[in-house]
Amino acid sequence: MRKLVEKVLIMDRRVIYALMASVALLPLVIGPLGLPSKVSPEVKAVYERIESLPEGAPFLISMDFDPASKPELYPMAEALVRHAFRKNLRVIGMNLWITGSGMAERILSDVAEEYGKRYGEDYVYLGWAPGAANVILGLGQDLYKTFPRDYYGNLTSELPVLNGINTLRDIPFMVDLAAGDPGIETWVVYGKARSMAGGCTAVIAPGMYAFLNSGQLVGLIGGMRGAAEYEALLEKPGKATVGMDIQSTTHILILALILLSNIAFFATGRRGR
Amino acid sequence: MTILVLFLTSLAFGLELPMPSALDLPGDDGRAVLLIWPSTPYETSEVSYVVQASDSPEGPFGDVARFPSTSHYRDERKAPFWTWRRNRDEHFFVVRTAKGKPLESGKKYYFRLGVDFGEGPEFGPIVSAVPKANWFDPTKLNNFIFMVLFSGVVLWFIGRARRKELFLRRIPGLNAVEEAIGRATEMGRPIYYLTGRLGMSSVSTIAATIILRDIAKRAAEYEAQLRVPHTDPVVMAVCREVVKGAYLEAGRPDAYNEEINFYVTDDQFSYTMAVDGMMVREKPAAVFFMGYYYAESLLLAEVGASVGAIQIAGTDAEHQLPFFVTACDYTLIGEELYAASAYLSKEPALVGTLRAQDVGKAFLMAFIVLGTLASTVGLWTGIEHKVGYFLDILRDFS
Amino acid sequence: MFLRQYVPMAIAFVMGIIFALQYYVPHPASEKLLTTVNDWLIVVGGFSMVLGLASLMGSHWSKLRKGAPGWGYSLVVFVGIFGTLAVGIASRGKIFAGEGLVLTALGWVYENVLVSLQGTVFSLLAFFMASAAFRTFRARNLEAALLLIAAFLVMLGHVPLGEYIWDRLLGFLPPKADEVMGWIMNVPNMAAKRGILLGVGLGVIATSLKIIFGIERAYMGEGR
Numbered sequence: 001m002r003k004l005v006e007k008v009l010i011m012d013r014r015v016i017y018a019l020m021a022s023v024a025l026l027p028l029v030i031g032p033l034g035l036p037s038k039v040s041p042e043v044k045a046v047y048e049r050i051e052s053l054p055e056g057a058p059f060l061i062s063m064d065f066d067p068a069s070k071p072e073l074y075p076m077a078e079a080l081v082r083h084a085f086r087k088n089l090r091v092i093g094m095n096l097w098i099t100g101s102g103m104a105e106r107i108l109s110d111v112a113e114e115y116g117k118r119y120g121e122d123y124v125y126l127g128w129a130p131g132a133a134n135v136i137l138g139l140g141q142d143l144y145k146t147f148p149r150d151y152y153g154n155l156t157s158e159l160p161v162l163n164g165i166n167t168l169r170d171i172p173f174m175v176d177l178a179a180g181d182p183g184i185e186t187w188v189v190y191g192k193a194r195s196m197a198g199g200c201t202a203v204i205a206p207g208m209y210a211f212l213n214s215g216q217l218v219g220l221i222g223g224m225r226g227a228a229e230y231e232a233l234l235e236k237p238g239k240a241t242v243g244m245d246i247q248s249t250t251h252i253l254i255l256a257l258i259l260l261s262n263i264a265f266f267a268t269g270r271r272g273r
Numbered sequence: 274m275t276i277l278v279l280f281l282t283s284l285a286f287g288l289e290l291p292m293p294s295a296l297d298l299p300g301d302d303g304r305a306v307l308l309i310w311p312s313t314p315y316e317t318s319e320v321s322y323v324v325q326a327s328d329s330p331e332g333p334f335g336d337v338a339r340f341p342s343t344s345h346y347r348d349e350r351k352a353p354f355w356t357w358r359r360n361r362d363e364h365f366f367v368v369r370t371a372k373g374k375p376l377e378s379g380k381k382y383y384f385r386l387g388v389d390f391g392e393g394p395e396f397g398p399i400v401s402a403v404p405k406a407n408w409f410d411p412t413k414l415n416n417f418i419f420m421v422l423f424s425g426v427v428l429w430f431i432g433r434a435r436r437k438e439l440f441l442r443r444i445p446g447l448n449a450v451e452e453a454i455g456r457a458t459e460m461g462r463p464i465y466y467l468t469g470r471l472g473m474s475s476v477s478t479i480a481a482t483i484i485l486r487d488i489a490k491r492a493a494e495y496e497a498q499l500r501v502p503h504t505d506p507v508v509m510a511v512c513r514e515v516v517k518g519a520y521l522e523a524g525r526p527d528a529y530n531e532e533i534n535f536y537v538t539d540d541q542f543s544y545t546m547a548v549d550g551m552m553v554r555e556k557p558a559a560v561f562f563m564g565y566y567y568a569e570s571l572l573l574a575e576v577g578a579s580v581g582a583i584q585i586a587g588t589d590a591e592h593q594l595p596f597f598v599t600a601c602d603y604t605l606i607g608e609e610l611y612a613a614s615a616y617l618s619k620e621p622a623l624v625g626t627l628r629a630q631d632v633g634k635a636f637l638m639a640f641i642v643l644g645t646l647a648s649t650v651g652l653w654t655g656i657e658h659k660v661g662y663f664l665d666i667l668r669d670f671s
Numbered sequence: 672m673f674l675r676q677y678v679p680m681a682i683a684f685v686m687g688i689i690f691a692l693q694y695y696v697p698h699p700a701s702e703k704l705l706t707t708v709n710d711w712l713i714v715v716g717g718f719s720m721v722l723g724l725a726s727l728m729g730s731h732w733s734k735l736r737k738g739a740p741g742w743g744y745s746l747v748v749f750v751g752i753f754g755t756l757a758v759g760i761a762s763r764g765k766i767f768a769g770e771g772l773v774l775t776a777l778g779w780v781y782e783n784v785l786v787s788l789q790g791t792v793f794s795l796l797a798f799f800m801a802s803a804a805f806r807t808f809r810a811r812n813l814e815a816a817l818l819l820i821a822a823f824l825v826m827l828g829h830v831p832l833g834e835y836i837w838d839r840l841l842g843f844l845p846p847k848a849d850e851v852m853g854w855i856m857n858v859p860n861m862a863a864k865r866g867i868l869l870g871v872g873l874g875v876i877a878t879s880l881k882i883i884f885g886i887e888r889a890y891m892g893e894g895r
Contacts, residue, residue: 571796
């Protein structure tokens with residue numbers, strides 16, 4: 001028995017990896033768990049802010065993430081753009097991370113097709129520009145100087161969707177989806193948008209609560225859970241809702257492993273490593 | 274019904290429209306004008322104020338804003354008491370556009386304020402102002418004073434440090450540096466030193482290069498192999514100079530090699546995988562993670578742990594601290610990274626700055642306690658507006 | 672000596688003071704200065720890529736030439752660099768067919784190589800998290816026990832299945848799993864983070880002052 005306990009304590013990493021892989025595949029095999037996600041106030045605040053915007057109001061979404069953060073932020077972006085199109089807002093997309101350009105463009109064009117929205121009239125994708133803080137400062141002064149052309153090479157001054165929008169102050173609400181830097185903090189410091197919310201990976205979400213508590217962000221969507229909550233609010237489950245099932249099973253496995261490790265640790269009289 | 278009565282009454286007795294004052298908004302970039310006007314007896318939520326602007330006194334005037342007459346009081350604006358008087362006797366509005374275009378600094382603009390009872394606005398006299406760019410933002414005065422004071426304290430302690438030796442508490446992570454380098458020498462395995470994800474404009478990267486100097490000097494003295502993979506070419510260039518200087522100082526210029534510092538890639542996970550691969554193949558005896566990290570922190574630290582390396586991390590990325598604490602043997606938390614250069618060198622000037630930081634922290638703690646007490650007392654006794662004057666000193670208005 | 676030591680120190684001093692004050696100046700000239708310097712940083716960074724590439728190519732070519740251990744990986748580096756370069760040049764930009772995006776060869780490389788690889792690497796975190804948690808979350812002492820309990824409660828409250836288990840086993844307790852998790856994240860965790868950030872802020876100011884006034888010169892490769 002003692003030998004078994006000691007073997008558990010020095011369990012090969014590969015056994016743990018195999019268990020994780022099996023448990024991650026479980027919801028895909030047995031089907032959705034069907035457990036609801038409770039909506040947190042900070043996610044609801046973002047939803048309600050978009051709900052309060054009148055039809056035709058401009059809405060800026062900055063998708064500052066790369067493919068590595070796709071599982072968490074892609075469903076979040078899709079849900080927000082869906083909500084914006086559902087409310088018939090004028091959607092302005094952009095990003096500060098060059099490696100995310102392809103994904104950002106894909107999100108806007110796929111969801112726009114779903115809602116029958118026309119490029120240039122209902123939405124625009126400005127693309128990426130170098131400089132991060134400079135881009136944000138530039139948007140605060142003159143949008144057309146910062147982005148003279150959109151992602152596809154069209155002159156931004158000739159796009160009907162941008163009528164009446166000269167600077168960031170002409171946009172009543174924006175959301176920044178960020179996986180790091182440049183991200184939410186950069187927008188808060190340099191952007192000074194009229195009203196702003198954030199969406200970020202679960203790892204950096206706790207650090208963003210300072211901005212939420214100070215009122216610099218009206219709401220915060222944190223990680224895949226936040227994205228799943230937003231999908232629940234829209235009543236349109238997507239990738240995040242499926243992802244939460246996988247996250248559920250893997251979290252429970254990690255908790256079980258921690259319990260096992262501690263039981264074995266105490267069973268060896270705290271002599272094991 | 275109330276609106277109709279008000280409107281008819283105003284018709285009967287002659288409506289006295291509020292007379293706004295237009296002035297340049299102080300402390301801005303010259304693209305805003307501040308309108309202020311007194312409250313009126315007929316303000317209700319159904320009555321609206323309408324602000325119009327034009328670049329010519331003859332017009333045409335365009336609508337800038339429309340809002341209920343029970344809003345936009347002076348006490349609703351977030352500005353410190355030394356720049357703004359808070360009350361409910363007056364209204365304000367900050368005009369930033371005229372006819373859909375942003376205001377231009379130095380150009381004269383004309384404004385008029387209208388009152389709308391529901392039958393269309395009636396406008397008062399036209400006023401004008403010229404927005405001007407300012408050279409100082411007075412709302413940041415408290416911030417400026419604190420900055421100057423703290424800088425003065427730092428410089429004073431640096432001067433004082435030479436006269437008196439200051440106590441430094443033990444930082445286990447830094448005490449273990451010697452042990453880590455010795456281990457690498459005995460085992461004949463390399464030392465890996467990583468400087469984080471950010472460039473030279475980040476203070477944490479600068480702190481990492483400063484610590485690298487001490488590590489490189491000891492590695493040179495012990496004849497241990499040092500490898501410093503980089504994600505930023507500018508940081509690599511700086512670190513080359515730092516390591517070269519360290520080897521010279523250690524009296525081992527012959528042992529210096531340009532390839533100690535080498536560039537990998539600036540892509541986050543490509544860099545991580547490259548370094549992980551190197552660690553798995555070369556099995557370093559010691560790994561140092563100094564600087565700012567993102568999601569790659571656990572990927573790097575866990576692989577380092579799997580090859581049996583002693584790992585010392587130091588980061589001010591508070592969201593990655595849990596991963597380093599979990600996977601590394603020692604972790605320097607937050608400002609301990611900045612203290613490291615003083616700790617390793619024991620240079621009086623550098624130690625003096627640590628004392629200054631402690632004084633700064635003591636003040637911050639005192640302000641936190643005082644501010645909390647003031648807010649609580651203000652709420653309990655109903656004198657929040659008076660307490661607000663003290664709290665304004667501690668607030669950030671940027 | 673003058674160029675290597677005093678000129679950089681003078682530049683650090685002047686620029687440090689200017690940009691410390693820039694924050695308090697709202698005039699457009701101040702903002703223009705900031706954006707100009709940031710633009711120059713990007714330009715310098717761009718040129719420094721040449722330095723980085725030279726270092727990268729040099730070290731891998733050296734490995735290939737000598738047949739050093741791991742030379743196969745160096746070959747992969749060259750194939751990756753020149754292969755993507757060739758694909759990018761041959762692509763000649765994006766093509767849109769009206770119904771949606773039609774990928775060019777470079778777009779194909781982005782979608783099927785970069786996106787897939789980055790997603791794969793990021794997903795390794797889950798596995799590493801499990802092995803790190805198994806190895807480290809043991810109640811060796813009081814602090815470790817507190818860490819263990821906090822991590823346990825936060826992980827349980829973060830996922831719907833955890834909330835379900837909590838309701839089943841501890842449903843009689845007034846707080847729910849997500850409320851406990853929320854309290855831990857918003858109260859002690861936030862307090863600790865703020866404390867760390869305050870210390871870091873002061874440390875940044877002190878380190879910056881040391882560099883501006885030339886007290887700390889190790890980053891220049893010089894002695895103190």
